[in-house]
Amino acid sequence: MTMMTAEQYEESLRRLNLVVYMFGKRIGNVVDDPIIRPSMNAVAKTYELAYRPEHEDIMTATSHITGNRINRFTHIHQSIEDLVKKSKMGRLLGRETGCCFQRCVGMDALNALSIVTFDIDAKHGTKYYKRFVKYLEYVQENDFTVDGAMTDPKGDRSLPPHKQPDPDQFMHVVEERKDGIIVRGAKAHQTGAVNSHEIIIMPTLAMRQEDKDYAISFALPSDAEGITYIMGRQSCDTRKLEGGTMDQGNLLFGGHEALVVFDNVFVPWDRVFMFKEYEFSRQLVEQFAAYHRQSYACKVGVGDVIIGAAQTAAEYNGVEKASHIRDKIVEMNHLNETLYCGCIACASEGHKEPSGTYCVNILLANVHKHNVTRFPFEISRIAQDIAGGLMVTLPSEKDLQSPETAKWLKKYFEAHHDIPTENRMHILRLIENLTLGTAATNYLTESMHGAGSPQAQRIMISRRINMQEKQRAAKKLCGIEE
């Protein structure tokens, strides 16, 4: 098959037998649920754009295994150009959807495993790489969406996994059998989990010998027996149940996150890619995290949307020529393009691993992501500044439709005379959605914590900086001889 269309993707999700709970109830029809549907639409966009000639160059790649044309989300990066195009793909999709399109985590997990399985085999003589490549070919040929699951609930953060009062706070092996393993645990904050065909599990920490039962990585169908999904809430999520065309802000797209529980789930050996080789858990975590921190190129695309919305709001208010407004728009663009600089830099400075996979520059990927933990908040602040307080006091669209109140809203919320009041309300709702509604989940809080919280990047920056070289340069210039 190789590349699915968006329609085929939707139908493929209908064939899954997921166990999903939301608001205390089991969801029967996940695909059409009004709260979940916008997130499915966003993932579907990754399939749709791959078939458009004007986007095919960054949305698709040639499989290094089969030579077939594949969706870039299932591709293992074979060059610097691949890494750069991955960043550009993120920006494109962020701009087209205005939200988290969820498919990047799986791509990042596949790429990290392509490196680490090779390295484990080189040291231990195991067969993980061959097993992984067979799995990868399966993913590519079926054009699957994969959830890359790393974050354990973690329990008491002061304790390592093996000392947790509840051993299930980190995913671990509970039984070894001839045909596979039984695992128990959960993965939190799983983006796009119920829009995925497969789920790849990775350890969330660098494990030590005492924690070797937790140093596991494997892949399963997303509807494997024993897996339960509990959907996360988002700010303003129930607006999607109101049936309107305005108050949601982003009418088409959104993201979702879920707690994914593995209750004594069987994993066959041919789906296991790391089993207690704990000394490789750090490498897997760091390389996955580096790829995933690069993936925050998506926020540049969402930033494009918020800047466009802010400019539009300014024009609707008739203030777009005011010098402070123009300067604020410049500032937003400066911050947004600085983020773009980061995701392009870490890609451009990538390198080839022994497996043949190209990996991003880990230092620059962490710098990029560290900027992402800050700049969207400032961009959002400026957007709210330009939008004005009406953004959070605007009456419901039902009041706009009501015969008793419509006339007052149209009269008193008209700004620029040539602009319909409804348009002003639409753009304010979009800014609201992005800065404190459902999309703010991804644009702000996920920017803060996704792919690791800010301190994680600071630790990596500290580890990766070559301080000795900087000191050598300084001492030489000022004449210190040692």
Added chain:
Amino acid sequence: MGEGMRVGLKYCGGCNPEYDRVALVRHIEESLQGKIAFVSPESEGVGLILAVEGCRTACADLSAFEGMEIRVITNIEAGYRFIQEIRAQVE
């Protein structure tokens, strides 16, 4: 009326285009109706590849077209020049 020269159309990925590439291609097609026909770049009988790049970075992968005649457009003005060039060739 014949379809004219078969021109393989290759877009960049459009991550942040400086102009509407699809609209420009439509304009080129209308302006050169009967003189060229845009086809997939892998099609048979392609006489020329037109790379429609959204900006001067021009990052579309053209490696598959090595040895073929390639024209690169990175802005609207280059599109207009391409129209004039083809018209001059045909006349």
